[in-house]
Amino acid sequence: MITLETIQEAHDRIRPFIHRTAVLTNQTINERSGAELFFKCENFQKIGAFKARGGLNAVLQVAQNKEGSAITTHSSGNHAQAVAFAARQVGMPAYIVMPRTAPQVKKDAVLGYGAEVIECKPTLDAREAGVREVMAKTGAVLVHPFDDDRVIAGQATAAKELIEDFGSDQPFDVILAPVGGGGLLSGTALATHYLSPSTRVIAGEPEGAADAILSFKSGHVEKAPYINTIADGLMTSLSERTLAIIRAHVTDILTVSDPEIIAAMRLVWERMKIIIEPSCAVPLAVVLKHKDQFAEQKIGIILTGGNVDLGKLPF
Amino acid sequence: MITLETIQEAHDRIRPFIHRTAVLTNQTINERSGAELFFKCENFQKIGAFKARGGLNAVLQVAQNKEGSAITTHSSGNHAQAVAFAARQVGMPAYIVMPRTAPQVKKDAVLGYGAEVIECKPTLDAREAGVREVMAKTGAVLVHPFDDDRVIAGQATAAKELIEDFGSDQPFDVILAPVGGGGLLSGTALATHYLSPSTRVIAGEPEGAADAILSFKSGHVEKAPYINTIADGLMTSLSERTLAIIRAHVTDILTVSDPEIIAAMRLVWERMKIIIEPSCAVPLAVVLKHKDQFAEQKIGIILTGGNVDLGKLPF
Numbered sequence: 001m002i003t004l005e006t007i008q009e010a011h012d013r014i015r016p017f018i019h020r021t022a023v024l025t026n027q028t029i030n031e032r033s034g035a036e037l038f039f040k041c042e043n044f045q046k047i048g049a050f051k052a053r054g055g056l057n058a059v060l061q062v063a064q065n066k067e068g069s070a071i072t073t074h075s076s077g078n079h080a081q082a083v084a085f086a087a088r089q090v091g092m093p094a095y096i097v098m099p100r101t102a103p104q105v106k107k108d109a110v111l112g113y114g115a116e117v118i119e120c121k122p123t124l125d126a127r128e129a130g131v132r133e134v135m136a137k138t139g140a141v142l143v144h145p146f147d148d149d150r151v152i153a154g155q156a157t158a159a160k161e162l163i164e165d166f167g168s169d170q171p172f173d174v175i176l177a178p179v180g181g182g183g184l185l186s187g188t189a190l191a192t193h194y195l196s197p198s199t200r201v202i203a204g205e206p207e208g209a210a211d212a213i214l215s216f217k218s219g220h221v222e223k224a225p226y227i228n229t230i231a232d233g234l235m236t237s238l239s240e241r242t243l244a245i246i247r248a249h250v251t252d253i254l255t256v257s258d259p260e261i262i263a264a265m266r267l268v269w270e271r272m273k274i275i276i277e278p279s280c281a282v283p284l285a286v287v288l289k290h291k292d293q294f295a296e297q298k299i300g301i302i303l304t305g306g307n308v309d310l311g312k313l314p315f
Numbered sequence: 316m317i318t319l320e321t322i323q324e325a326h327d328r329i330r331p332f333i334h335r336t337a338v339l340t341n342q343t344i345n346e347r348s349g350a351e352l353f354f355k356c357e358n359f360q361k362i363g364a365f366k367a368r369g370g371l372n373a374v375l376q377v378a379q380n381k382e383g384s385a386i387t388t389h390s391s392g393n394h395a396q397a398v399a400f401a402a403r404q405v406g407m408p409a410y411i412v413m414p415r416t417a418p419q420v421k422k423d424a425v426l427g428y429g430a431e432v433i434e435c436k437p438t439l440d441a442r443e444a445g446v447r448e449v450m451a452k453t454g455a456v457l458v459h460p461f462d463d464d465r466v467i468a469g470q471a472t473a474a475k476e477l478i479e480d481f482g483s484d485q486p487f488d489v490i491l492a493p494v495g496g497g498g499l500l501s502g503t504a505l506a507t508h509y510l511s512p513s514t515r516v517i518a519g520e521p522e523g524a525a526d527a528i529l530s531f532k533s534g535h536v537e538k539a540p541y542i543n544t545i546a547d548g549l550m551t552s553l554s555e556r557t558l559a560i561i562r563a564h565v566t567d568i569l570t571v572s573d574p575e576i577i578a579a580m581r582l583v584w585e586r587m588k589i590i591i592e593p594s595c596a597v598p599l600a601v602v603l604k605h606k607d608q609f610a611e612q613k614i615g616i617i618l619t620g621g622n623v624d625l626g627k628l629p630f
Binding site for chain 1 (some may be wrong): 337591
């Protein structure tokens with residue numbers, strides 16, 4: 001069970017390695033949404049995404065507890081970089097299983113942190129088989145992208161900082177995060193539950209990867225009816241672990257279309273002059289779509305990351 | 316003459332209307348340049364560029380001194396928005412003469428601040444004639460983009476803040492700014508001269524608009540041999556006023572090519588996750604081109620603005 005103390009310990013553990021990221025506001029976006037928005041800029045985090053937090057919290061504990069001599073994971077996205085970055089901090093080898101279809105720029109980023117990339121077929125089975133093989137060969141310990149209490153406790157520290165910095169005197173009405181596998185959302189919900197219990201936590205999910213909204217309603221881990229979205233960080237389904245936390249502490253999950261995601265992303269680029277990736281724009285898209293629901297409220301938004309391929313922009 | 320007191324008064328005057336913008340650092344870019352860089356983020360400034368400072372300092376004085384009942388200028392760029400924004404703060408009408416070839420998004424931004432756009436042929440003669448006509452008709456006062464002490468004193472406040480925030484205990488070795496008409500560079504050089512006299516001021520200029528380097532050497536206002544650069548904010552020539560200040564207080568002007576500008580711009584986008592316009596990338600391009608000259612130095616860079624057309628990116 002992830003307690004407040006677990007999250008506080010995670011924060012103390014990872015603090016020397018992460019940025020306490022800025023919280024930005026923007027007058028135009030406030031006017032357009034009719035709400036007061038506070039953006040927690042994890043796009044400025046190490047590796048360009050909040051995933052550095054969870055990866056570090058897990059890897060630092062593996063190293064401290066001497067649970068293994070190496071780290072492994074499978075990911076084509078920010079978690080791959082997070083684990084590679086974290087392993088480098090503790091001087092452990094990292095073996096990252098990546099689909100061979102992953103963009104070279106992402107493989108290069110992982111290699112840049114000194115990790116080894118093991119290519120596999122672009123299927124979940126092949127990725128999991130690749131990880132099992134690495135574990136058998138090297139004694140590496142798996143750090144799962146979200147189905148891991150240590151990862152969730154690490155991700156929780158983003159909301160913890162946001163609440164400490166801007167939500168203590170006058171609590172947020174709502175904190176929003178996107179949902180993919182649910183690691184960030186679980187951590188955000190737990191941190192908010194402990195540190196700002198009057199604040200609702202609401203998730204944003206792409207229509208083109210709408211599994212969490214189904215699972216949230218049914219109470220079982222469901223698959224999305226179809227996967228087709230620009231928000232490539234949010235395609236994963238929940239796990240039993242993240243679903244349980246989300247059912248306990250999240251108020252609602254709202255979906256948005258790809259055009260709505262792209263419009264929100266563009267608004268942030270043009271008005272805030274910061275770079276966010278499509279997955280990262282989902283919560284703002286939710287606020288802009290459901291203005292009535294959020295009008296005149298004080299809202300915290302976790303901006304999750306800024307790793308985009310500048311050669312493949314949607315505008 | 317622009318004294319330290321002039322700059323201090325300008326700062327007091329505009330402070331309620333501007334952001335004290337963040338100063339960011341980036342480990343990767345430090346490693347790649349071999350220097351210690353401090354980026355003053357005027358892309359986060361009101362209207363998305365430092366020009367808000369000079370425009371405000373001039374317009375607020377026009378209003379306070381009751382010099383006229385309206386404001387005018389000609390500009391296709393950030394100064395147009397700056398004057399429109401400033402005029403709105405004091406409730407004065409603003410007439411902005413813009414070439415009819417200016418992008419609609421820039422006209423819309425000016426209109427969005429409540430100013431009137433007067434379209435003209437895309438030549439300097441037509442622009443100046445347009446302004447004269449507005450002045451005759453409306454009694455509007457011209458706020459020139461750079462050939463104006465009040466504008467220069469306003470632009471000087473960016474370097475003043477940078478020095479106050481990060482250059483007081485351990486002075487910068489160098490502060491870099493780009494040069495177009497020379498308003499920002501003059502202000503930066505004067506603020507640095509008064510507040511951090513041991514710091515050199517160096518300008519970056521595009522090879523495709525290389526007038527300032529010629530004027531700096533000859534002592535006369537020269538034209539560029541040719542104009543062809545992506546740095547659309549830096550195509551203007553100096554005035555006698557800005558040349559005199561630059562000759563007195565600037566150490567050197569260094570040129571960079573468009574591919575070097577684009578590479579520096581891309582590096583900032585990818586690593587700092589912030590949006591800067593091409594003109595804004597020129598000083599970093601200078602540092603990356605002349606690594607030996609800047610190695611192991613503490614360097615301040617004015618990031619001038621972030622107004623780019625996302626539909627026309629150079630990558």
